[in-house]
Amino acid sequence: MKVFTQWRSRFVVMVIFTTLGVGLTQTQAADVQWESRFNHTLGISFQLPKGYDLAPTSSLTYTNGQSTISFHELTSRRIHNVDLDVACHGLALDAPGYSYEVVNGGKQDICLYTNKRNQTYTSIIAQQRRTTANGRRYDYLLVSAPPDELLRLTQSITFDDSVSAVTYLDEALRTVRANFVYANKVNWDSLYQNAMASVDQFSSLDDARQALKDVFAKLNDISAHDAEIFSPDDLNSHGGYGFEQEILAGDDFRTVTLIYPDSPASLAGLVVGDQIETINGMNAAEAPQPDGKTVIRLEVARPGQAETLKFRLVPDFYSTSLDVIGRQLPDQISYIETYSAGVSGDDLSYPDDAQQLIRTLDQQNTCGWIVDVRRNPGGQALIMSLALAPIRGDGRWFGLKDIAGDVSWYSYQSGRFPDISDNFKVSRPYSVQESDPPVAILTSPYTASMGEMTAYIFQSRKDAQTRIFGEATGGYLSDGLNIIHLFDGSIMDVVSDVGITPDGDPLPKNIQPDVVVPTDYSLYGTDKDPVILAAEEWLHSQSQCQAQLSQQAPPQNQPNLQTTNEIRLVATSAGVVNIRSGPGTGYDIVIKLGNGTRLEVLDRSTDGTWLKVRFDGGEGWIAATLTRTNTMQKQ
Structure with missing residues (x-):
């Protein structure tokens, strides 16, 4: 899913739209054939001159190669329940230098705006507030088109509450073609004709979605990721087994x-x-x-x-959002595990939470990092990239190239990716104290998409120490999906980008480990996890960690006094537990610790159900049932 910067004001939009009319080729309306079209994003039907189709990567802009027609949805509270002339005048206040007139004869209320250079655009007012396919509210549309096409186009617009299967499929296929990054490898005419032949006036939207699935099955032979379509029922059925x-x-x-x-x-x-x-x-x-x-x-x-x-x-509803977890291992090595993020709407704090966890661990004199993506199947690129930026550091990490050849560069700087979004950023960005620290990445066949990209962005660091431990990843690194919303609430995942290196070369299909170590899930995340142990051994050999160990070595001829303390380990099937400030769930969460974390027992609650424990970096309380015993000798 891409993130785009929103327009800052209606005035900016109007200025941009009006400049589109400059230099456009004039056409003779009498010589142009028009056809009925539908827009999934806005839920509108309209007439369009033949030869126009969606511009690459767009859902609101149409082009015939010479001219451009654009729609943009906007909000205004002052245009409903007032006289049309008053509404047009109110909108004209946002466009200095333009005069307006009320246009009659169309199916909706229309304001036509013209400036002294005869540049024009229209505003068409919805009778009531509308919602786009991706959930944005709007009250009116701005329409920009060549002057001799603008008024007829605007007068033809209707705001729809339903759509036929034929129209639904036709426009969905056109949208796929405008976004599918490997379009030059597809016989679109054949695909389109076969798909459209499978629906008619009696077909349902389910039939249209099945036709799209059949098309996607052929596209998926070309791309690494699989294109998919999900109906509203699919999206609303979040229940499962967990x-x-x-x-x-x-x-x-x-x-x-x-x-x-x-x-x-x-x-x-x-x-x-x-x-x-x-x-x-x-x-x-x-x-x-x-x-x-x-x-x-x-x-x-x-x-x-x-x-x-x-x-x-028994299937039931549950949240698939998982926090980044982390803990410090012995000898100042810090461990971070990341999961999928950005897919649901309740994990937008993921980057901030992750960076603050890294801050906490780094301030415990961390000399090297283990980043575990063995259970990370991918997610939203912007959110997941921001999470680990304190360790990766500033600079250009990778790019995503779309069907038009335009590249979105993920270049990190001060808590954000300015080339991607000015608005979405980390509130308190952090950078680790050790510049370019040694990093061990843990991978598995389950590591996919942005999980694989996480491994790549560390592997590609120049003049820095990175080593990959585990198994080869899933093979979804070379391209990326874009989420496209359809009129009825369905969404399509369409392969819209190819991944490229900072130098512009194609990314590999997957990540191969430097050290092959299969994952034993019965020991996953514990102090006996063979992949973690291999990563720790390598980090111990790096100069930064050797320096830390030498500073901590006990003085020679100093007696080592040993005492026996009760040591427990975090034991949870959920992978992470809350450590609280007091003995009960009503107390604040101090930190989240992963399965297998060592805990030194300091005290117990009166009823024995909560333990006060010390962990690397602090103290807190944990429910006794979320631990298992492990007696050991402590220096």
């Missing part, structure tokens, strides 16, 4: 790789590393993927336990 799973190489079972907090799987006691042997009585490796809508029964083997566990999961 776990992710993979069939790992050579296995005949499915391994649980992630549990979402407060989901059916979490509440039932399923944990990361569980091995699902059967689903509804069928071998799990061969069983159909559960649909998230019906009750399922699982038979599960848990490493270290002899008996088979049985679970009955």
Whole structure:
């Protein structure tokens, strides 16, 4: 999903639109054939001269190669329930130098604006406030077109509350063609004709969406990512079981790789590393993927336990938003795990939260970093990139090139990517104290898309130390998806960009590890996780961490006094727990710690259900049920 800078004022929009009319080729209306068109974003039908189609990457601008027609939706509280002349006059106040006249004879209320150089545009007022396909409210449209086409076009506009399957599919296909970055590799005429032949006046929108799915199946043979369409029912059915799973190489079972907090799987006691042997009585490796809508029964083997566990999961609603988690490991190595972000609307604080977590860890004299993206399938590029910027640092990281050849450069500077968005930025940007620190990236086959990009942006650092541990990533790095909203609330994921390096070269399809270490999910995130151990060993060998260790070495001939303390480890299927300022859920959250974090027990609540603990960097309280015992000798 791309992020675009919004217009700062209606006056700016008007100025931009009026300049579009300069130098446009004049056409003779009598010689031009017009056709009916529909716009998914605005929900309007209108007449357009033949030869115009959506401009590349656009949903509101049409071009015939010489001239341009543009729509833009705007809000105004002073134009409803007033006389049309009063409404037109109110809008004219936003465009100094333009006179206006009220135009009759159209299907809607129209104001025609003209300046001294005979440049024109129109405003068409909706009878009531409207909503675009992506949820923005608007009251009127600005229309910019060649002068001899402008008035007829504007008079033809109607604001629609429904659309036929034929029109729906036709405009959706045109939108895909305007955005699909590999369009030159597709026989569009054949695809379009076959798709349109599958619907008629009696077809439903479900039929139109199925035709789009058939088109996407062919496009997906070309791109790394899969284009998809989701109906409103699909989008509103967020219920499910609450776990992710993979069939790992050579296995005949499915391994649980992630549990979402407060989901059916979490509440039932399923944990990361569980091995699902059967689903509804069928071998799990061969069983159909559960649909998230019906009750399922699982038979599960848990490493270290002899008996088979049985679970009955009833689908329910839960949040898929997961915070960045982190902790400091021994010897001043800090560990960060990132998940998908920017897909739902409730994780916009992800970059700020991540940067402040990095600030907390860095101020504990961190000498090297482990960034774990083994369970990161990707997300919104801007949000996910901002999260780890304190470690990556300023500079050009990568680019996304669209069908028109335009590149959006992700160049980080002071808490934002100015070439992408002036508005979306981190409120308190941070940079780590150690410039270009050594970074170990952990990957798996489940690492995909922006998860892979995370690995790439560190791997591509010049004159810096980065090493990749784990397994080859999923293979979705070379291109990216754009979310396109349709009139009925459906959305299309369309492959709209190819990834490029800072030097302009194509990105590789995936990331290959420098050190191959398969993930053992039964040990995931613990102090015995083999991938983390391999990363720690490498970081210990780097000069920054060796300097830290030498400063901490005990003086020679100094006796080492040993005392036995109770040590516990965080134990949670959710992957992260809250450490609070007091013994109860009503107290503030001090920090979030990941599974396997070492805790030194300092005290207990009166009833013994909460433990006061010390962790690297502070103290707090944790529910005793979220820990497991582990007695060890502490220096």
